[in-house]
Amino acid sequence: MNQKIIFAAVVVAATAAVFLLAPSPSNPPGSQKPPNKTSSSPVSKATLLKGGVLFFQNCMVCHGKGAMGSDNGPPLVHRTYEPNHHADSAFYLAVARGVRQHHWKFGDMMPLPKVKREDVAHIIRYVRDLQKNAGIF
Numbered sequence: 001m002n003q004k005i006i007f008a009a010v011v012v013a014a015t016a017a018v019f020l021l022a023p024s025p026s027n028p029p030g031s032q033k034p035p036n037k038t039s040s041s042p043v044s045k046a047t048l049l050k051g052g053v054l055f056f057q058n059c060m061v062c063h064g065k066g067a068m069g070s071d072n073g074p075p076l077v078h079r080t081y082e083p084n085h086h087a088d089s090a091f092y093l094a095v096a097r098g099v100r101q102h103h104w105k106f107g108d109m110m111p112l113p114k115v116k117r118e119d120v121a122h123i124i125r126y127v128r129d130l131q132k133n134a135g136i137f
């Protein structure tokens, strides 16, 4: 990897950190506002941050910034990949075994043996959060 890419990676990760860790203005500390969405397992900002960084390091080159797709791979923030169509197991499988081209025309996805299962778990939470925010499910 050349220096510029590493530098860009650090900048984006730092920006993501600031963005994700900043307290949300709509919910100042002390105001015990109940969450407006009923979710059995609220995802912590730390988890999302970790997932975002891991996504950035391992997936973004193909799946694009914010999982919106790139010239090398499809968006994961897309109806095709909502949980009822591609459950979390599809993510674990994709990383462990790779994916044969079938939905798109980008070619195959290679397996990514260096990305551990627990890392994929973080990435999944990150991607699901993006999908949810995009109104996909």
Ligand code: HEC
Binding pocket: 055, 058, 059, 060, 061, 062, 063, 072, 073, 074, 086, 090, 091, 094, 095, 099, 100, 101, 102, 103, 104, 105, 106, 107, 108, 109, 110, 112, 115, 123
């Ligand atoms: C070298 C490019 C590349 C990288 C890196 C990459 N992907 Fe992919 N991925 C693809 C392509 C291309 C497809 C689409 C294959 C198709 O359906 O035609 C895909 C498909 C997928 C799918 C759908 C699987 C299915 O069952 O259809 C998931 C989930 C996925 N990728 C997750 C990830 C995650 C998570 C990472 C990072 C850990 C990652 N990918 C990194 C290229 C990549």
